[in-house]
Amino acid sequence: MAPQMTTLKGERFDRSLFESVLKRRFFFTESFEIYRLSANFKGENRGLYDYGPPGCALQANLVDSWRKHFVLEENMLELDCSVITPELVLQTSGHVDKFADWMCKDPVKGEYLRADHLVETVLESRLSRGVNGQSKGSTRLDETTIAEYNDILAKIDNYDGSELGDLIKRLDIRNPDGDGAVLPPIPFNLMFKSTIGPSAAAPVYLRPETAQGQFLNFKKLLDYNQGAMPFASASTGKSYRNEISPRSGLLRVREFLMAEIEHYVDPEQKKHERFSEISKVQLPLLDRETQLVGKTETRTMSVEQAVTSRIIDNETLGYFLARVMLFLLKIGADPSKIRFRQHLDNEMAHYACDCWDAELLTSYGWIECVGCADRSAYDLTVHSKYTGASLVVKEVLPVSIKVDEWQVVLDKKFIGSRFKREAKIIQASVETLDQASLEVLAAKLGKEGIVTITTPKLTDGRTAVELSKELLRISKVTRTVTTREYTPNVIEPSFGIGRIMYNLLEHVYWHRSDDVARAVLSLPLAIAPTKVLIVPLSNQPQFTPLVRKLSSRLRSLGISNNIDSSNASIGKRYARNDELGTPLGITVDFETLVDGSVTLRERDTMVQVRGPEDDIIQAVKNLTDGVESWEQISQRMPQFASHNQDTHLLGGRDNINRK
Amino acid sequence: MAPQMTTLKGERFDRSLFESVLKRRFFFTESFEIYRLSANFKGENRGLYDYGPPGCALQANLVDSWRKHFVLEENMLELDCSVITPELVLQTSGHVDKFADWMCKDPVKGEYLRADHLVETVLESRLSRGVNGQSKGSTRLDETTIAEYNDILAKIDNYDGSELGDLIKRLDIRNPDGDGAVLPPIPFNLMFKSTIGPSAAAPVYLRPETAQGQFLNFKKLLDYNQGAMPFASASTGKSYRNEISPRSGLLRVREFLMAEIEHYVDPEQKKHERFSEISKVQLPLLDRETQLVGKTETRTMSVEQAVTSRIIDNETLGYFLARVMLFLLKIGADPSKIRFRQHLDNEMAHYACDCWDAELLTSYGWIECVGCADRSAYDLTVHSKYTGASLVVKEVLPVSIKVDEWQVVLDKKFIGSRFKREAKIIQASVETLDQASLEVLAAKLGKEGIVTITTPKLTDGRTAVELSKELLRISKVTRTVTTREYTPNVIEPSFGIGRIMYNLLEHVYWHRSDDVARAVLSLPLAIAPTKVLIVPLSNQPQFTPLVRKLSSRLRSLGISNNIDSSNASIGKRYARNDELGTPLGITVDFETLVDGSVTLRERDTMVQVRGPEDDIIQAVKNLTDGVESWEQISQRMPQFASHNQDTHLLGGRDNINRK
Known part of the structure; x- marks a missing residue:
């Protein structure tokens, strides 16, 4: 069961109110919305x-923070x-073969349901209602059944298609929409297909x-x-499922924006140069073993401790988990709503040998936002094998060593003339043979003069070729090895930017204590869409040059800002920008016309200070550069409490145009 | 004929040398390259x-410059x-119906050729060889034929499918690859299709x-x-053709990255508030009339002059053309290789009523990089009509006016209960009827008591409905009009970022006068991939903390930099970075260990200055902020000429490790 979600201020989180804010302020909308009513x-x-x-x-600010935190920091x-x-x-x-989810068809409704989600939804509904089935004849759940359901839910990601099918049959799980029986699960490939x-x-x-x-x-x-190792590549861009x-x-x-890092590392040396910088970072961990006994409690410990006790496999994986934690905190995620969950064996993608998800708690439960997978050498190996391209690292050994080994020598000219453009593939297939296979082949070649080599599918459909002793020679040699060749392992932190964004918005959403209609998004300055709102108290023409100058001064400092000169009351304009998450507001009022001073308002506290334009701009710059906090600024600058913009909306006195 | 392309330094542009630099330095590569040899x-x-x-x-820097120049500057x-x-x-x-190109199939080769490109390639080849046909029996081109071919080429974009078919037949144009005859042109829709x-x-x-x-x-x-007009929306993202x-x-x-602006404007008021800021910008124009008489000479004039003389239709279009010109200059395009060409009638996309392309001259000829189309109210109108959504602007008139007009009143309740979810579409169809149609319908309704209303396709396939006088009433009324309603026109500057990038690279490429192998990309500081190269003269360990500190100081100023501590000679490291377009290089040498001074090298001149680290960092910051030029810096700071990094590669003395 997902824990009850509360806001930053500890109140119950109301998703419909929250979503109405996001839609009203046009954070997002369903695509093609105006078409959705068309027949x-x-x-x-x-x-x-x-x-x-x-x-x-x-989104742009999140990606920018991500680039600075990961890519630029480590020259990826x-x-x-x-x-x-x-x-x-x-x-x-x-x-093509394995990137699929299991789905069940409801033949009556013609609907397709994702099998694991179907089981989850139905069992959660039974647990919350305390009964089996939807109809009147339903029986109350006994203790054993409740325990069984909870156990299934804790490891729901660990079932494969046939196991899900068994569960659906045994527990009589039906489509909640209409209560119809569903057909057994079949795999559905999640990739969009086209032709070029x-x-x-x-x-x-x-x-x-x-x-x-x-790769x-x-x-x-x-x-x-x-040629230097280790290193990482990184990409941001859309992917599709x-x-x-x-x-x-x-x-x-x-369709979603991903940000992915592929960190290439020596498989025998998964230490990380900068591990000591993050070794004390505390991580809330939910490991595989805990889940398999049906539990969901996290244990919080330092990365160092987790790596030493082998809960986290190695330093490099630990380094990235800690860096992910620091990133999530930097962008404003609620520390009490973050956990790192290890994948169960059947849950892992086909390419992964270990995986930890950073999950954020939301009104939908714990949601995966970042996956940190150890893809081992899987991808580089399969692509290299298929194409014959060498995707390895060659390193000079500090001291050379002598080894006895089976060696295979191909007659490249013969191979080339016989197999043409496929020669390279055949060569690669021969070169990837291990010592044991070579020993067997050497014996066979000596006896029969010909051996069969397995290859990827060739043009004519064959998946093997015969090579005679004129084409290849296998012999035992003593070799002096001066270099070492290896296929790097890949540690992959993979970020779903859209999910991070949505979950973060849930984390920073709250409302003024006396008014649920006055929502606030407490986004940190670094990622807030607009940093500063500029509001003229009146829309008289003499304010226009002042607000324009302010706006352009801030823009030249790289500080994004918006002018709101609408007719709405100043309180309404602030309220609108609280919903947009704008951290700061500068008000130009009639005193500005006299002495050039302006006020600066902070979103969360609604506290205002007043000062000369230059001082206020400097304060804004200090805040955005992170060299001064709002607390410091509000203490050193004179507070201001006269506009009543905020009390206005709280039912206080009306806004007064002071002359 | 495309003019001969020369480099920045006036030498012949060698595309194969140029492309080898881009590939060697991994600016780009063909996707899936390692797969291209597989059978x-x-x-x-x-x-x-x-x-x-x-x-x-x-690419990221280009997009960033674009955002600052267009989006942030005008709060799009x-x-x-x-x-x-x-x-x-x-x-x-x-x-779905019209976004297509014409293609011809070569039935022997099984190849598809784009029809206009086929005509172009073949005629250009004939002109350059001076003969018709590929075989021995070819005849020399006479003056009339040469003139005809040039005339066709000047307006090649103006032919539709059947005209291209006629040309191909009449001029016996064949597939240059094998000389086979091709089938008549058929349209091919350029969109990638899938299912969801x-x-x-x-x-x-x-x-x-x-x-x-x-839209x-x-x-x-x-x-x-x-509600304020005019305004613009903007998007950057991938599109597919x-x-x-x-x-x-x-x-x-x-697959390409686009950056598109949709500027919504009152169709009766296409003036632009900021026109005066750019009215003196000089634009090289090639208008429709000039092309239709087979000429390609541009006329350079101010935007103001072009708008006044109606060569450019209106101020808003002129404003954006000028802003595009300024953008292209800012990112480093060669001013002598820019022109603005107006589309011919048949060349325009189905939605455009006027269009000017900003074209850059490259080794492939003049290439469209930015299209500035006037899409009129086309898109908003068709979407509104289909969906029934109101995509209009309502403006309060300064004084109300009285008008006599036909008015239609629908019984919404009846319509709703009869047409259900399609009621909105029918209502929209009725509401978009013009006065003339209403007059006719009023008469018919009076006589027959029923009228037929054309609609978009409905669920049952009908495209019209009958409405009786119980459902709608049409009558003449005098109405006091206090608001005006209009569908905005759209002026669309649309940028192909990849094309701009490639063409720009051609513009900034040259090589040291004595060595074609020493290429330089003279990218402006603002868009260069890396701003500063940091090189330690030796890879002795005492240099490491110095270069790291320098790198982190620059990074904290937001200045991207790379350390190259490789074993290559310092000259080679500089040469590599000249090819990467890195404008500045800081060298840490043995004197740095003594007095903390470093040198700063400028890419294009190879001139170096020397100074304390703080002064050099300030100089770099001044350069990136644009407050000081290299000329000023090289005059005020002491020049330095001892590393011989550059002369080294020029065949000069070898690099000396000075102690």
Whole structure:
């Protein structure tokens, strides 16, 4: 069961109020909204959202913070790769076969339901109502059943298709919409498919992750990095997943912005140079073992402790988990609503050997926002094997060593003339043979003069070739090894920017204690869509040059700002900007005309200070640069309490145009 | 004929040398490169590119400059909309029917060729060789034929499919690859198609432009802007066009980053508030009339003059053309290689009523980089008509007026109960009837008691409904009008970021006069991928803390920098960074260890100055902030000429490790 969600101020979180703020202020809207009433509009077009100006700015600021925190801090190599990806690449990576969710069809409604979500929804509903089934004949749940349901829910991500099918049958789980029985789960591939070129003969997919483009460029990246290891590449960009039945608003969408890091590391040396900088960071962990006994309590400990006790596998993985924690805190996530959960075995993507999700608590429960997977050498190995490209690191050994080993020598000229453009693939297949296989082949070659080599699928459909002793020679040699060659392992922190954004907005949302209609988004200055609201107290023309000058001075300091010269009362203008999360407000009033002073208001406290324009601008700059806090500023500058902008809306005195 | 392309230094531009620099430095690479040799890889997967670290940074800096120059400067409202777009939206916008190019199939080769490019390639080849046809029996071109060919080429964009077919037949134009005859041109829709949801029953497309998402949100944008007009929305994001036969490297790609502005303006009032700020900007114009008489000479004049003489239709369009010119100059485009060309009638997209392209001269000829289209009220009108959503501006008139007019009153309750969810569409169809139609209908309704109203396609397939006099009443009334309602016109400056980037790189590329292998990219500081290279003269350990401190000081000033501590000679490290376009280099040498001074090198002149670290950092900051030029700095600071880094590569003395 998801814990009860509360706001920053400890009050019950009301999702419908919250969402109405986001829509009213145009943080986002469902895409093609004006079409949704048309008779010809297909209901399938869900899970797609547009960001309005504040959503767009918030997203840009999150990405910018992410780049500074991760990419620039560690000189990661940025890439921007194609979204459109040929089928062959995603066949090799395993996505064509394995990137699927299980779904059940309700044959009566013609509806498709994601199998694990169906089980989850039905069992949670039974638990909350305390009875089995929807009809009158339902029986009350006994203790054993309650325990069983909770156990299933704790490891719901660990069931495969047939296990889900068994559960659905055994527990008589039906479509909540109409109570119809559903068919057994079948896999549904989540990639959007299209074709490229006028002949329509070449199938392509929209990438489901940015990672593959990064892996395919590994060799170029290593060269660009002048051969030095370890290093990381990074990409931000849209990815696409054709979710079976997207609900939950911005949390389960079919088109989303990802930010992914692929950190390439020596598999025998997963220490991290900068581990000591973060070793004391405290992480709330929910590991695999805890979940498998049906528990959901986290244990908080330092990264160092978690790595030493092998709860977290290695320093590099621990380093990134800690850096993710610091990032989430920096952008304003509520520390009490963050946890790191380890994936269960069946839950992991086909390429991962370990994975920890950073999850944020929201009104939808705990939601995965960042996945930190150890993809081992999986991807580089499969692509290298298929293409024959060398995706390895070569390192000079400090001292050379001698080894006895089976060696295979190919006659490249013969191979080339016989296999043409496929020679490279065959060569790669031979070169990846291990010592044990070579020993067997050497014996066979000696006896029969010919051996069979398994290859990836060739043009003529074969997956093996025969090579005679004229084409290859296998012998035992003593070799002096001066370099070491290895395929790097990949540690991948992968961020869903849209999810982080939505969950963060839930975390920072609250309302003035006396008025649920006066919402506030306490976004940190660094990521707030607009930093400063500039309001002239009156819309008399003599204010115009003053507010314009202020705006342009702030802009030249790189501080985004908006002028609101509308006719609304100053209190309403502030209230509107509280909902937009604008941290600061500068008011130009009639005193400004006299002495050039302006006021500066802070969003959360509504406290105002007054000072000369230059001082106020300096204060704003200090706040945005992080060299001074609001507390310090409000103490050193004279407080101001006369506009009554805020009390106005609180039912206080009306705003007075003072002359 | 495209004029001969020369480099910045007036030498012949060598595209193969240029491209080898871009690939060597990983500005970009063909996507999935390691797969391109595999037998199963489809040749159709072309027109897709990945940007490496410098390309990625350059792209980000271009987008950032664009945002500052356009979006922030004018407080445009930014949006981020779905790429995946339902068929219905793009049917309404006209893209499903009209967003196509003409292509010819070569039935022997099984190849598809874009018809206009085929004609162009073949005629240009004939002109350059001076003969018709490829075979021995070819005849020399006479004066008349040469004139005819040039005339066709000057207006090649003005031919439709059947005209292209006639040309191909009449001039015996064949596939240059094999000389085979081609079939008549057929239209090929350029949108990538897919389906959404597990049922696969809902067709979707990848958006071919970001514009539609912006139009669909018009009402929300207007509300967000508190009803004020004019205003603009803006989006950056990927768009997709399934080009028939992409060649020309980065110029014709299937997936590309666009930056689009939709400026909404009163159709009766296309003046621009800030026109006077840019009225003196000089623009090189190639208007429609000039092209139609087969000429390609530009006329340079001020925007003011062009608008006054109606070469450019109105102030708003002129304003944006001037702002585009200023943007191109700011990012470093060569002023002698920019022109603005007006579209010919048949060349214009189906939604445009006027269009000017900013074109850059490159080794591929003049290439469109920015399109400035007047889309009139086309898009808002079609979407409003289809959905029934009101996409209009309502303005209070300064004085109310009285008008006699036909008025239609619907019985909304009857309509609602009879037409259910389609009532809104029918209502919209009735409300968009003009006065003349209403007059006719009023007469008919009086006589027959029933009228037929045309509608968009309804669920049952009908495109009209019958309404009896119980459902609607049409009568002549005198109305006091206090507000004016209008559908805004849209002026759309649309930028292809990838094209701008590639063309710009051609503009800034040159090589040291004595060595074609020493290439330089003279990118302006503001958009260069890395601003500063930091090089320790030696890789002895005592240099490490010095270069790290320098790097972190620059980073904290927001100045991107790279450390190169590789073993390469200092000259080679500088040469590498000249090819990356890095404008500045700081060298830490043995004197630094003694007195803390470092040197600062400028890329284009290779001049170096020396000073204390603080002074050099201040100089770098002044340069990036634009408050001081390199000329000023090199005059006020002591010059330095001892490292010989640059002369080293020029065949001079070897680099000396001075102690």
